[in-house]
Amino acid sequence: MSYAYTRGSGSGAFPPRSSSLRNHSVEPPSLLVRLRDSLPPRVQLWIAELWTRAASSVSAAQRRTRQRGGYKQEAWRAVKRLFSIANALILLWLFMLWWGERTVFRDSVQNCVWDGWERWPQNAAPHHVAFVADPQLVDPHTYPGRPWPLSTLTVMYTDQYLRRAYSLIQTTLKPDSLFFLGDLFDGGREWATVKSSSPEKRYKRYGDKFWQKEYNRFGKIFFGHWNDGGSHSAVNPRGRKLVASLPGNHDLGFGNGIQEPVHNRYRAYFGSGNRVDVVGNHTFVSVDTVSLSAMDQPDPDTGSSGMGSGDGEDRPNARIWMDSENFLNGVKDKKARAEREELRALRNQSEGTIFRPGVYDLSENTIYQKDQSEAPGFPTILLTHVPLYRKPATPCGPLRERYPPSSSDPYPEEDEQNALKIQGGYQYQNVLTQTISNDLITKVGPEIAHIYSGDDHDYCEIAHREFSGSPKEITVKSLSWAMGVRRPGFLLTSLWNPIDIDTGKPIGTRSSPTLQNRLCLLPDQLSVFIQYAYLFVFTIVVLLVRSIARTFHPPETEPTLPLSEPRHHYPQSHHASSKSASSSTSSSTHSSPGASEARLASRGSSANLSSRQLSPQRHDTFRPARHAYIVDAADDDDGGRWKGKVVGQPFRRRQDGFQGTIRPVMDNFVRSVKYVAGVVGVWYIYLVWTW
Template sequence: MSYSYLPTTNAYRPARRQSTPPSLVKSVHDALPPWATQGVYSAVRTAKSQLNLYKSKDELKRLGLRTIQTLFTVTNGLIVLWICTLWWGERSVFRDSVDACTWNAWEKWPTNARPHHVAFIADPQLVDPHTYPDRPWPLSTLTVKFTDQYMRRSFSSMQHTLDPDSVLFLGDLFDGGREWSTPTSTSPEERWRKYKDDFWKKEFHRFVKVFLNPWSSQETQSTNSRGRRLIASLPGNHDQGFGSGVQLPVRDRFQNFFGKGNRVDIIGNHTFVSVDSVSLSSMDQPDPQTGSTGAGNGDGERPNQKIWQEPEDFLNAMKLHRGRAEMDELRFLGKPREGRLFKHEVTVPSEPTIYREDDPEIIGFPTILLSHVPLYRKPATPCGPLRERYPPSAEGLEEDEPNALKLSGGYQYQNVLTKTISNDIVSKIGPNLVHVYSGDDHDYCEITHREFSGSPKEITVKSTSWAMGVRKPGFVLTSLWNPIDPTTGASIDSQSPGSTLQNHLCLLPDQLSIFIYYGLILAFTLTVLLLRAVILALRKPEPTTPDPILPLTETPAVRTRARAVSITSSSNYQNNSSIKPGGLASRATNGNPRYTPPVSNDANGYPGFDYIEEADTSKWKASSSDRRRRGNDTLFGRVSGEFTGSVKSVARVALVWYFILVWRW
């Protein structure tokens, strides 16, 4: 605030100043750096100088019309169409698909709830030589490129828009992972034995590039006190084989890179139990060496025991695994750790003393089972209205064969687990099993298992790859909210079983439809440019050929006389001494073997000539540029020229823009 001095009163009084806010132009001017301001001034001066050249309003109107005609052309319009189309197909469609799945659009919790957000990804099955063995190059390479690009864009959009706290993969990370050789094993099929362990490691780096890099580059604040998680250790049949086809070196390689397939994790106050069901399925399959499914081999070892022993031991000790995981979570949340009091005295025990802690008890968090292969269900059990390939035949059907998972199997796969294996898993997991998530089928399926205690619901998650037989891939979002007492682990809210989680299917773009749309735009572009070329060619007047000034033909006599004169007046003579009196230059000097030297003089003493009449076989031939010009003067030539030039103009910009979008994913 400023003050003005009033001499009449010898006092200071505040003076009010009428201040006006700066204009928008001045604000922009003050915000720009000096070099940018000078550039703007220079552009304005140039524009003014150009406009000063046009004094009259008519000239300015003509200038504006010419500018509009230059900018708003059919070719430029198609270029803009392609720029918008490619941006939609390579960017907007992915963002719009994920934007439709935002958490607040479908989850329904109390206003004070802080749920834990989980994303389930199933069956990426990175395309490799095993996927399309008969597809030739470069189609095979383009398939790999576009499938990886599709999944990376989808996963990146999910991370940036939805930002889940945990990402869980449900197996089949690779398509031919079970086939690639290890240092101690080879593929059962001869044609895959050339792919060694190095090839599998390259595929692993592809997986890191497509999924792990976008996940690790996302900076976020997770609602989970343990931070964000990405778990991809659950194996699928394409990762290590199925049942008796599992090779232990292949399984060990997968676990060395991704972690144990059998594990217990506490996520969002829920107990997640991952079971290597593809290995456990070898328990009721025949041994490939003995063909037996019953008694052992004489040494007490049962068929396929080396394959199923690990997941079976894990299930048998489920109480211990669950108890430890849940107690560790409570300790992390603040429950004081119970210690042991030791006496500080020296004793000499007569026998060794072993101190053993009591097995931790299961607290009872809601339990969720993760299995790559779905659990057994009755034949023709319908999968619900969200199944893509075979929608329900009608509502409320108890059995719907087309809409159900087929209970079948084949080489290294089985659509569902057997009833024995399913009962073994569910019975040993323990109480409070509220939900099951599986993969393998590539399409969505949702059922309720009435045959198990608690009637857990199972969701078979869609494949996230557009090359797995579904037009619209997808993933499942799950919102977990289970507030507990950090001391006892008991749920604070009295809720019914299964009400602590909510699910939502998120669909991804139809990549095949995008390619079809590109094809339609291409056909539209070519049609418009062809019509444009025909119209311009018809409007262009036919060229007129003026009469030649000089004759285009000559008579044989004139042609012969001209040749004779050309000999006498040739400038190729080296010197005059080579010309003999009364004769012409020598044949060697002239270098023209087609004529004989003169042999006599005429009556006036001038050299005479012996004319030799030659048949002229030469023809008037147009040059290549002349022929091209004449071809362009025809209607077909004008249409072809206009069409080719306009196609090149549009394609040049569209292809550059497309490669930029593809290069930047």
Template sequence: MSASIFGNGPRSSRDHRSFERPSLATRFSGIVQSTARYGVASIRARGASTWVAYSREYSRARRRHRRVGWLIALLRMVLSLQNVLLLVWGLTLWWGERVVFRDSVQECSWELWENWPQEAIPHHVAFIADPQLVDPHTYPGRLWPLSSLTIFYADLYLYRTHSLLQQNLRPDTTFFLGDLFDGGREWATDKSSSPEERFKHYGNSMWMQEYRRFSRIFFDTWRLGGANSASSTRGRKIIASLPGNHDLGFGHGIQRPVVERFQKYFGEGNRVDVLGNHSVISVDTVSLSAVDQPDPQTGSSSGSDGSSQGDEVWRPAQNFLNDLQVLKARVTREELLALQGKREAYLAPHKVVDAEVPLDLNISPLPAGVDLPTIVLTHVPLYRDAGTPCGPLRERYPPSSTDPLREKDERNAIKIHRGYQYQNVLTEAISKDIVTKAGPGVTQIYSGDDHDYCEVTHRKFSGSPKEITVKTMSLAMGVRRPGFQMASLWNPIDPDSGKPTSTKASPTIQNFRCLLPDQIAIFLRYAYLFVFTLLILFVRAISRVFYPSEQSPSTPDPLLPLSHRFNDESQSSSASTATSSPSHSEHRFASRGLTGVASRASSSSPSGEMGMRPTKHVQIIGVPGVNGSNDDSRRAEWDICEKSKDKPWASTKNNIANDFQRHIPRGPLATFCYEFMSSFKWVGSITLVWYLRLIWTW
């Protein structure tokens, strides 16, 4: 007993068998099982890690896909047809309201056409003719709003072009050649009124209103160029004192109070200026023309002796011409002293004199041989024979033949005739008197009144001066390309002797005709683009009728299903037609991203199971390929037949759906109108805002 307890006795056969070595099959089976367990564990571990990596990669891919999707959506939105049209309109309006004006003025830069020596500092002059501010006198029969639009665009054109002229070209002197207003002669004063009955009710306040318009357009924009001049120590100048027939009238039609009012605000029309070592003589020829015009009171022509009672009209201009040589000498002496850095060398005598007798000022005589080149400014062109051609640069009536130019060309010439308060050219006697008394040395004449460019050489007059009739600057005066005249003056002289320092005889004046934009052509381009836009939007609207897109307003978004609850009386009939199986319905809803909704709707658990209420079958209506629905249907809706306890929620959902459906066009014509009008409003409203900004700001 004791031996077996302590293990010292003999072992039994059962104990001996339990310690025998396992068989080969047993060991092989154990190896296979352990290997299988290890392999399964390894596969599971690798699968888990692979799944984690796959999940991460899938998440990154989804994020990339979302970013790409947003980018594609953004590009689609930006590159949509409406936005492309907006871009085209924006660039076109910017070109028509900004670029074309700046380019036209920059093409006239002085350095592009001047041809002086490198050391020359020329005096730059700009001549502006016939701005003729549009007013009730211009188009008396034109009704509102066309009349107001004409005034607005005419003023806008003048404001833009003159501001660019002063800001970019910065002429040293700017001359106006008359006809500042269109109806200035018609607006009454305290002592006069218009001879035309229809304008008698316009008083002096109307003239003051036009003067403020002129100041805003020209005087205010002139300041953009600054006050300093590159060629003169006296600074830049703007001179608008030369009157035209629309400012005062013509001949004996001029009323003295109208003249006094004009001179009070613009200065004396007859004057002499020395600019760039040239004598510039301005002559009020609309008043001077009364000297050989029949007097309406006597019926006879007024002679130079002043025998007519109406000599108060032409007498100041005639006296100016008679004293012109003395005035030229005085102004020339002042200029020479200014070049020497000295003050004026004349003093008025301190004595009592008769007011009607002109003062004999003590003016030092000019050195012998001093005679600056003379330029004459007149509103009405000088006389020429009928049919004298104006040259190839005339816009309205180009020459009938350019190789060679004809000596007589009635169509290309300025017509020789007169009418109420106007005369196309001066008489031969007055023209000859002006050139004779302004000379010797008249080399250039600038005139206005005709509105179109004309260039002639007056071989009948002494010195054969060349005359340039300057184009109007207004778009409302009958020319498509308004413009202004540029002149570069350079005449180097000795300040002490007043004689030219250059030994060779060369022209001292260089001219250039600067053309401004064709506003009518700009408006026509807008009209062409407008018609093109309508055509494109028309085609787009038709295409949306036949090929509606997923985002078309006429097709509901499939991601926003429209559903409604069946009424009790309709449930029985709908339940009998419900044939969709749970798996089939789930598959259909899964394709729409609504698997959870389908699974809940298609489940038919018994009453009381898991605490859920029994539900009925689902009928899918309007989905292509389900329940035999029509593939051409444009609307997709499905209904979930379920009695919901949340009745307010269901009611709200149905109201939203009904409100959405009410705004959806159903017929082809309604769809076309909706697509066309919505696109037109989108493009038109933004384009209009951009256009208004361009025309109201400069």
């Protein structure tokens, strides 16, 4: 049975089964082709041009490779380019910059690892402390007359130095506690508040917003990198501790020069400069001595000096020094309370004093059970920004950088040059007065084991024999390389005071030392810059000599373009033709250099010349062209871009004079400098940007 389909197109008509509209004998276009066809015509044209250029470049490279002796010869030329003078200078710069931006910092901090200098028993677990003094962030107060961009570069490089050194302290040494010893800023006392302004006219335009900016800058460098080594402490389950509340004279001012709004602002952001901390079974007492010093200075309003004869508000400068003096009057109780709390924490006990529940009047006694435990009396460490008073000419020891001892065998008992100068000036004083120093030692307690101070920027170590126990004092170096010392530094202190946590008494004899110190020196940044300058001069000299040598003695190479001109000789019988040819040759011989270069640069002309050379009817002799030379890619820093091109004229003393001599030298020199500077600049930016 068969069925017939109508040819109509109605809804009831079904067409016979047939193939799709696509021609199955032709492969469908690929995805890339379809994507290309979907692009706008201009984009398609641009892609086609790029493809054509790339294909042409590959073909030209292959053709040059065949003409120059094959791939082995091309590989040899590549090796020669790799070992050129310019590349050797680049390699030297890479090592120099890595040394100056990485190695010197890491080696300096690595020399201070705890295991390398601690001398504790084998089973000891000391508490590690780092002291940082006088970072003094560079600001308009530091170098007020320094112009831009030198001022900006100074800020950038000093911040970079501080950040690198501080970060390495955290990652390499990872101290359990870190104390700043004041002068966090350089011009902090000058920046105005809502209620105050700088006494110096040139700084009045810097307000509170500028101080906020400087605070954020400080936090980015120091607070932001505090946990680079982690937040866990190996000896303290409560974690690592950072204390930056001790002010310096550049933060607040000194004595009666302190403005109360400036002082309040600093305390609001960093905390009180008077505090007690128990660290490693040692009691650290920090005292705001720049404010306390106002107690021994004349009042600018009344002219009276000392504490005066009255009480309270009648005392001169009381608004400045009263907080510090009140702290000292009760510091022994604060020490005892802090030590008892530390013992309870070690025993994992709760608060010792129990209070009665309920609501009571302020005058009522709310203590139900008082803590009867005794304070263990840990060794006390005093922290002050300004060093304590000492006799004039008291030597600071051999580690002082700017003024080393006048003799070393033996060290003198008095050394004016090596000592701290007993002097003062606007908003500073090199040492505390004898009155303030005695007040400190008397009230903090006779059990002072050590004193740490800052302010001077250089290292100083003395023993205060005038006090009981002859406590030692170390003035810590500045961490910044812009503070007058070539080798900045910081101080490491290892604390080891094992105690019985039940009684709080020390294990072993109390006479044995409980702390050890180590001065750590950082790189000499100025010396690093000087080494860069030496290498820069060396690079310039080498590239200049190289350019002169290549100009006077260009490298010999086999040309890829014909560098000769034909001279045609015809038989004497053809007089007219010979005359014409002779005239043509003469014209060619005396043509301008530009015309000769145009002929040499033309591939078509070289092809015609080759056909004339092979003609058996002409007797040709050749002589070299006088106005062109070829630069060999094997000795060219630009990767052979000039291979086979007429790039200039050889040295012609008589025709071009001095200008014709110096131009090719300078062209070659500038090209080489750009090549070396481009690679080295990228490497230097990478080193600076990434750390």
